[in-house]
């Protein structure tokens with residue numbers, strides 16, 4: 295339940311009552327009776343329009359609480375000619391919809407809130423001399439009625455049946471609607487239809503002011519995907535070794551497959567930049583550009599690209615012994631098989647990782663190096679070769695690893 299009234303500026307009891315003495319601030323002689331209001335009743339105080347509002351409020355309290363012996367002021371709210379609102383009857387710390395009964399509409403006060411303008415607004419009465427309510431006081435009255443109606447969800451233009459009295463009153467009414475009295479004076483009473491309309495407009499304004507439903511937290515946007523192309527580590531092409539004992543090749547050539555009785559494995563290692571190690575790799579493509587067909591023989595069968603658990607090259611130029619490369623632990627066969635279809639000679643062949651293999655890629659990447667072993671058929675005359683500097687027809691292009699990462 296909203297509490298618009300609380301936000302409305304007004305002079306509290308403590309403030310205007312601190313100059314008083316006897317019986318303050320409690321109202322021991324007036325036991326509180328609680329109720330939920332259905333009617334807002336407008337009065338005038340029949341005090342001089344010339345009277346300074348604060349002094350008038352204090353005087354009314356003295357008259358009600360002490361002279362009459364009621365123990366407290368009988369109105370719930372009082373409004374000065376200057377538009378200042380004063381808290382009236384003691385209420386205590388109650389929920390917004392709970393009021394303490396006042397004493398302003400003889401003889402029944404339950405379900406009613408009494409609001410009064412300081413002054414005398416009945417033209418037929420001569421003492422004190424009648425006046426018109428000031429625009430400031432009327433504006434404050436509209437604000438006050440609006441806040442209470444808004445908080446209690448009362449219709450300012452409506453009427454309701456009083457549950458105990460059996461009579462129907464306007465929700466916003468004058469004292470004379472409830473009792474045989476001139477209060478709140480014709481000059482104020484005649485304004486009530488217009489005041490009700492203004493209160494309705496005030497409620498409309500308050501509704502539009504109500505804080506909108508909190509927006510759902512924004513769906514975090516996925517981190518931006520970046521891409522980087524890596525060339526293999528220095529001395530990029532470690533390679534396999536012939537099955538011939540003790541025969542070792544080692545330059546920047548990269549062979550995969552078999553040639554005669556020899557079998558070739560190749561190792562390509564990529565050092566990952568820091569920014570990738572801290573993130574997540576979401577895509578991987580290995581680009582292999584082969585030499586011309588001199589080196590690609592009888593491509594029946596397939597080659598494989600295998601992701602190794604750990605890098606093998608201790609330094610940048612170390613040649614890895616064939617047995618070490620062959621026995622290295624593979625954690626995934628993560629690229630499509632390399633066949634004649636996707637490994638054409640003289641062409642840049644791009645091999646993309648299957649998304650299912652990305653977990654393994656990220657696992658291996660945690661070590662800062664991606665080590666890929668290329669392997670091929672171990673017999674026959676099948677060979678795929680990369681050579682960065684070997685004669686005519688070479689594409690002179692190193693393998694390239696392209697990574698998407700977040």
Ligand SMILES: [Zn+2]
Nearest residue numbers: 337338469477
């Ligand atoms: Zn009255």
